[in-house]
Amino acid sequence: MLPQFYQTHLQGQLIPTDYLLLACLIRLLQRIKQVRLESLATALPLPILFESRRRKLQRFLLLPQISFKTLWFPILLAWVKENYTRQEYLYLSLDRTTWGNINLLMISLIVDKRAIPIYGQLLEKSGSSNLVEQQRVISPVLELLKNYRVMVLGDREFCSVKLGNWLKEERTNYCLRLKRDEYVEREQGLWVELQQLGLKPGHRLFLEGVRVTKLKGAKPFNVAAKWQRTYRTQRAAEGWFILTNLTTVEQAIAAYRKRFGIEEMFRDFKSGGYHLEDTAVREERFMSLVVMVTLAYAAATLQGQRIKQKGVQKYVGRVKESGRTQRRHSNFYIGLHGQDWVNTDPEMAELIQELMQLNRHKWADYQRGIRAQELIRQAL
Numbered sequence: 401m402l403p404q405f406y407q408t409h410l411q412g413q414l415i416p417t418d419y420l421l422l423a424c425l426i427r428l429l430q431r432i433k434q435v436r437l438e439s440l441a442t443a444l445p446l447p448i449l450f451e452s453r454r455r456k457l458q459r460f461l462l463l464p465q466i467s468f469k470t471l472w473f474p475i476l477l478a479w480v481k482e483n484y485t486r487q488e489y490l491y492l493s494l495d496r497t498t499w500g501n502i503n504l505l506m507i508s509l510i511v512d513k514r515a516i517p518i519y520g521q522l523l524e525k526s527g528s529s530n531l532v533e534q535q536r537v538i539s540p541v542l543e544l545l546k547n548y549r550v551m552v553l554g555d556r557e558f559c560s561v562k563l564g565n566w567l568k569e570e571r572t573n574y575c576l577r578l579k580r581d582e583y584v585e586r587e588q589g590l591w592v593e594l595q596q597l598g599l600k601p602g603h604r605l606f607l608e609g610v611r612v613t614k615l616k617g618a619k620p621f622n623v624a625a626k627w628q629r630t631y632r633t634q635r636a637a638e639g640w641f642i643l644t645n646l647t648t649v650e651q652a653i654a655a656y657r658k659r660f661g662i663e664e665m666f667r668d669f670k671s672g673g674y675h676l677e678d679t680a681v682r683e684e685r686f687m688s689l690v691v692m693v694t695l696a697y698a699a700a701t702l703q704g705q706r707i708k709q710k711g712v713q714k715y716v717g718r719v720k721e722s723g724r725t726q727r728r729h730s731n732f733y734i735g736l737h738g739q740d741w742v743n744t745d746p747e748m749a750e751l752i753q754e755l756m757q758l759n760r761h762k763w764a765d766y767q768r769g770i771r772a773q774e775l776i777r778q779a780l
Contacts, residue, residue, distance in 0.1 A: 403702060492538075492552050493507065498526070503526055505522075505537050507541050514665055550572055554574070559576050559577055582612060586610070673736065741776070
């Protein structure tokens with residue numbers, strides 16, 4: 401079942417037949433965890449020929465309404481209004497993923513060590529994005545969240561001082577990782593590479609109001625730097641140098657750490673979840689698939705949050721693992737696979753009942769599990 405606020409908005413934007421088909425496709429994505437058209441057409445229980453189902457999906461993916469701005473922006477904004485105050489930071493991570501001929505630039509909202517996609521565009525080239533392409537992805541999101549405090553995070557692909565200048569003009573905070581061979585002006589006319597500043601493991605430094613790069617007319621920035629202390633046998637290969645308009649090294653490092661949620665999100669989109677890399681569709685149809693996956697991914701993540709709030713996540717997957725300091729499974733995983741555990745077909749349910757009857761000594765455990773299933777269904 402889609403969240404109620406999903407249903408309200410989607411029904412307002414789509415005609416009934418398109419809304420119902422979209423709802424069916426989101427349910428299929430959660431169940432089969434595949435985005436290939438052939439897989440979706442095979443699993444769609446619409447009583448028409450397979451080829452007719454496949455062509456129907458092809459036509460559906462060309463609908464202009466299946467877009468981030470039309471379907472997803474209002475849903476995300478409604479969720480933000482419900483869960484954030486205007487004084488809190490919204491951490492927005494900019495990143496790019498590529499496979500085959502796909503080169504996808506996305507900006508996402510960091511939520512509980514994961515990321516929820518907000519907007520993205522296909523780049524009509526291979527390789528890194530440029531400032532114009534980055535602005536095209538960031539600008540609609542800044543407009544959407546104009547009533548909130550936002551923080552843009554980016555790795556070394558997005559370390560351009562031009563992007564920093566533009567974000568400053570947009571009155572937006574940012575933390576953009578610099579390459580270690582970037583130059584800063586320590587004194588008038590004295591330029592040194594960041595890697596020559598003497599940063600060592602366990603140390604940090606903060607440069608305030610320095611010029612970065614030898615680009616003519618470059619404006620002053622703050623640079624926060626930290627090299628993680630060696631822990632047991634683990635040692636960070638190098639330190640972080642962060643271009644920022646925050647005022648302390650602690651603020652900048654704490655903010656930049658949140659960026660890594662988007663890398664986990666891309667893994668969930670691909671091999672860890674919906675196998676987006678297996679699709680053969682391109683251009684408009686591909687971006688429609690990304691929007692559908694975004695709707696499904698966010699719904700599963702919210703469901704996982706509710707399952708954890710009910711305290712029954714251990715029935716879905718292993719909560720802890722020896723040697724791990726981080727939780728084993730994300731809200732997305734719990735929400736996605738929680739559905740699998742409670743939504744069994746009638747024949748399987750009958751077999752399980754017979755099995756339980758033959759193991760009466762475990763009846764107390766079964767009763768607790770049945771109660772957990774009821775709580776999970778309430779969360780879906």
